[in-house]
Amino acid sequence: MKNIKKELNFFLKLSVLSFLLVLNLTLQLAAQEASQPPSENKAAETDEKKKKEVSEFEEKRDTILYGIGDDILELIKRLKADEDDRFDADLQKIFAETKIPAIRDALFAYFAEKKNDCLKADALMVLENKDDNPQETVRSAISYIRELAIYEGIDSLRKILKDEESEYRDLCISAIGKIGKPEDAVFLTELFDSEASDDEKKSLIIKQNIMFALEELHTPEIRDFLIRVAEDTDENAIIRGTAVSALGKIGDERAIPILSEIFEDKDPILRTAAIKGIAGFKDAKAKNIMIQAFKDSYYKVRLQAIQSAKEEKAEDAVPFILYRAKKDPENTVRLAAIEALSHFNNAEANEWLVDSFNEEKTGLSLRLKIAESLLKNNFDIIYEDVKTAALKAISEKRKNKFSAELGKVISTVENKGTAPIAEAYLNHKDPIFKSIGLDMFKRNRYAELIPLVSLIAEDEKNGALSRRAKDLLQLSPTESKTGETASQSQAGNTNSPQDNQTGK
Structure with a gap:
């Protein structure tokens, strides 16, 4: 028994000595670390961060230069989503070298969305040699030419239509409508009149697409053609309606009696088109027709009246739009009316919008629409109320x-005044709210929130959020989307939210 006690005492003393030894070593290491100047610690952290950024940059660049097709396609999607343009020159080079049609198609779409004409020569070459390229690549090239309004491609587009190549027909018609000149509009009217497909449904689609293109062109050279089609009671209602709308867009007041007569038609498609066409005219008869459209029994006519009044900045229409926002039986019309009111900055309308946003009984969709519309178009009217509501709701x-949902709306607004809201979302424990906060940061690049986003990036426990935060910090962390440099941001943004308006 005595031997057992001796052994226990021995092991106890040994354990205590071991603990003291480990504690002493730990204290020494801590002392050594503490003795290092703070600047050296910070420099080491900065160097480590830079190494990670360089590593991730090189990884993406290596994917572009050496990756397989699927990897490159996935990266293109990612760069597009992140609005990361650091690799555009490499992607342009890949386009010239790749033999994979899907990559070429994806790059046409990628640069078309960015309005970057770096593939202009390639797109024209594809059209000139369309028989040597896959159909999808030809279609992508046509879409690229349309989006960038590359008029040099017009002859190729017209040739394709003359050759009646149906696989590209609709795209070519649409492209001519976007980039064409008066002579091209005349060309389309001739194509319309010569359309004689045996397939009635196919013929109708072709003629409708031609008319949509002519509406976009709306040149005086085709006025007589449009009148003829608009007055043709045997013609399809959609085709007639598009001719009516195009006729109004030309701006010739001689069209008012025609549009007035068509507004009395029992077909709501034609009444809607008449309102779309007559909106630009300022005489008393045209204004009276617009007023009647706000009371029309068919909701699409009321929608068009709201849209037209907004586009024409018709201040005298505000009372009618406000009534629609308050009382319309169709939620779609109420939402459209709310969006339109946000453009007018009318005192009565603004008061109703703010009061309705703050009233929970208003309903989620309407409250969100009010916040979205005013934040984008009249920021200072609603910002404080939105901030109060967002910060209160996020804690409940x-x-x-x-x-x-309100956070998602705020994340679509480009205004640095929303930084306090973004900070609250980034600090939230729930990954969903953190992600919404990152959406806000992506949109506005708040200089004061870079340290907070860096913390999310450095914490590997955040998983996908950590990786996304790193990507956002790499995307020119010292430069905002609007071109504000880091030196400007770090100098201090003392403007109020009202001073930061971007929607006006």
Whole structure:
């Protein structure tokens, strides 16, 4: 028994000595680390961060230069989503070298969306040699030419239509409507009149597409043609309606009696088209027709009246739009009216919009629409109310849906005044709210929130959020989308939210 006690005492003393030894070593290491100047610690962290950024940059570049097709396609999607343009020169080079049609198609779409004409020569070459390229690549090239309005491609587009190559017909018609000149509009009217397909449905689609293109061109050279089609009661209603709308866009007041007569038609498609066409005219008869459109029994006519009044900045239409926002039986019309009101900055309308946003009984969709519309078009009217609502809702679990949806709306607004809201979302424990906060940061590049986003990036426990934060910091972390440099941001943004308006 005594031997056992001796052994226990021995092991106890040994354990205590071991603990003291480990503790002493730990204290020494901590002292050594603490003795290092803070600047050296910070420099080491900065160097490590730079190494990670360089590594991830090189990884993406290596994918472009050496990756297989699927990897490159996936990266193109990612770069597009992140609005990352650091690799555009490499992607342009890949386009010239690749033999994979899907990559060429993806790059046409990628640069078309960015309005970058770096593939202009390639697109024209594809059209000139369309028989040597896959159909999808030809279609992508036509879409690229349309989006960038490359008029040099017009002869190729017209040739394809003359040759009646149906696989490209609709795209070519649409492209001519976007980039064409008066002589091209005349060409389309001749194509319309010569259309004689045996397939009635196919013929109708072709003629409708031609008319949509002519509406976009709306040149005076085709006025007589449009009148003829608009007055042709045997013609399809959609085709007639598009001719009516195009006729109004030309701006010739001689069209008012025709548009007035068509507004009395029992077909709501034609009444809608008449309102679309007559909106630009300022005489008393045209204005009276517009007023009647706000009371039309068919909701699409009311929608068009709201849209036309907004486009024409018709201040005298505000009372009618406000009534639609308050009372219309169709939610679609109410939402459209709310969006239109946000453009007018009318005192009565603004008061109703703010009061309705703050009233929970208003309904989620309407409250969100009010916030979205005013934040984009009249920021200072609603910002403080939105900030108060967002910060309150994010702290109440029962309002998770509202706070998440409101956060998504705020993330679409380009205005650095939303930084306090973004900070609250980034600090939230829920990954969903953190992600919404990153959406806000992506949109506005708040200089003061870079350290907070860096913390999310450095914490590997955040998983996908960590990787996304790293990507956002790499995307020119010292430069905003609007071109504001880091030196400007770090110098201090003392403007109020009102001073930061971008929607006006």
